[in-house]
Amino acid sequence: MREGGGYGLILGIESSCDETSAAVVRGGAEVLANVVASQLVHASYGGVVPELASREHLRNIVPAVRESLKVAGVEAKDIDAVAVTAGPGLAGALLVGISFAKAYAYALGKPLIAVNHLEGHIHAVLMEQQQVSESASQRVSERGGDAVGGATLALVVSGGHTHLYLASLEDGVWRYRNVGRTVDDAAGEAYDKVAKLLGLGYPGGPWIDWLSAFGNAKAVPFRFVEINRGTVDEPSFDFSFSGIKTAVLRYIETHGMKAAVEERRKALEAIASPTLDDVKALCDAETLDLIASFQAAVVGNLIRQTMAAAAHFGATRIVVSGGVAANKELRERFDVEAGKRGLMVRFPAMAMSTDNAAMIAAAAWPKFVQGEFAGAALNATPQLRLG
Numbered sequence: 001m002r003e004g005g006g007y008g009l010i011l012g013i014e015s016s017c018d019e020t021s022a023a024v025v026r027g028g029a030e031v032l033a034n035v036v037a038s039q040l041v042h043a044s045y046g047g048v049v050p051e052l053a054s055r056e057h058l059r060n061i062v063p064a065v066r067e068s069l070k071v072a073g074v075e076a077k078d079i080d081a082v083a084v085t086a087g088p089g090l091a092g093a094l095l096v097g098i099s100f101a102k103a104y105a106y107a108l109g110k111p112l113i114a115v116n117h118l119e120g121h122i123h124a125v126l127m128e129q130q131q132v133s134e135s136a137s138q139r140v141s142e143r144g145g146d147a148v149g150g151a152t153l154a155l156v157v158s159g160g161h162t163h164l165y166l167a168s169l170e171d172g173v174w175r176y177r178n179v180g181r182t183v184d185d186a187a188g189e190a191y192d193k194v195a196k197l198l199g200l201g202y203p204g205g206p207w208i209d210w211l212s213a214f215g216n217a218k219a220v221p222f223r224f225v226e227i228n229r230g231t232v233d234e235p236s237f238d239f240s241f242s243g244i245k246t247a248v249l250r251y252i253e254t255h256g257m258k259a260a261v262e263e264r265r266k267a268l269e270a271i272a273s274p275t276l277d278d279v280k281a282l283c284d285a286e287t288l289d290l291i292a293s294f295q296a297a298v299v300g301n302l303i304r305q306t307m308a309a310a311a312h313f314g315a316t317r318i319v320v321s322g323g324v325a326a327n328k329e330l331r332e333r334f335d336v337e338a339g340k341r342g343l344m345v346r347f348p349a350m351a352m353s354t355d356n357a358a359m360i361a362a363a364a365w366p367k368f369v370q371g372e373f374a375g376a377a378l379n380a381t382p383q384l385r386l387g
């Protein structure tokens, strides 16, 4: 063990999009601190502005790391390795985290570990499954012995991604095979764009999630075309969400809802921190029905494709993660559908669904155990793929 460390402590850094996060995780499973600084500055632009994101990361990264060490009750010298998101994400945003992590690891004389953001999302769930009382070293051997089972199907569904992976642990190393992806917009992106079309705030996912409960999900019959770009031997369970966004836009136009949307947008702009009741009071029954129908269609499509892939690949365990995994209806309907098929489905805790550094530190743990370290040449890879 290296001097000063030896506790299995990984400092995780995440800065791929609009959250600056630093976390301290022991043995890949025990979260001692997970500090997330969300960048509210983007809300008024209706989406993430890359230049602003980089600037905010620069401002937040040092305080976030200091705070994470303080909350964890550890000193920098106790850290065994520094893990950082290498991609995918916004180039400038990633660079802030990577530059900081490189310098910090170098100054501490500790190894640097590069983590794929998507692998991080998957580990947000796997980590919670690992939260057993054994010591860190016992956990390593448990993971090596494949305590979490064989092939797992992981749906990563966020603002930037809608991907299906087969994941398996082989000799202590996680391997991923991409068996489905969106051909256009990500599901979270569709949520955000539809929220914008309806005059709701950014990010739109949480608003649509809450408001859906008050509408009739059968009011507007949205349809999805099944997409499969694969072959009989190598099927691919793909997604497409740009069509439903266009369908919502057309509905708004053909049902004379544009003026009401504009009024809502202006009314919400005038409220500093609108509550759910504020927003609901500004939505008529037709709007609530449209929102509920949109959500039911998106959730239905995500579940159908995931279940078809699980059946095809014989996966018995499904892991759902990423920002959209916070969605209430998605969680409830996944539970029901998995139950009908005798499958296990797992979601991260709400705080672990959206971007955070604890998931990055957790994904780094098997790499730490394997000695899979990054060099000083580590750079941001905005289009980094997994599997």
Ligand code: KG4
Binding pocket: 017, 157, 158, 159, 160, 161, 187, 188, 189, 191, 192, 203, 204, 205, 206, 209, 322, 323, 324, 325, 326, 327, 328, 353, 354, 355
């Ligand atoms: O994983 P994440 O924090 O960042 C990315 O890697 O993209 O995901 C953010 C996305 C946004 O599109 C947001 O609208 C969506 O997740 N989201 C939700 C909910 N909470 C966040 N979508 C649906 N329902 C939610 N409750």
Ligand code: ZN
Binding pocket: 117, 121, 158, 322, 323, 354, 355
């Ligand atoms: Zn993410």
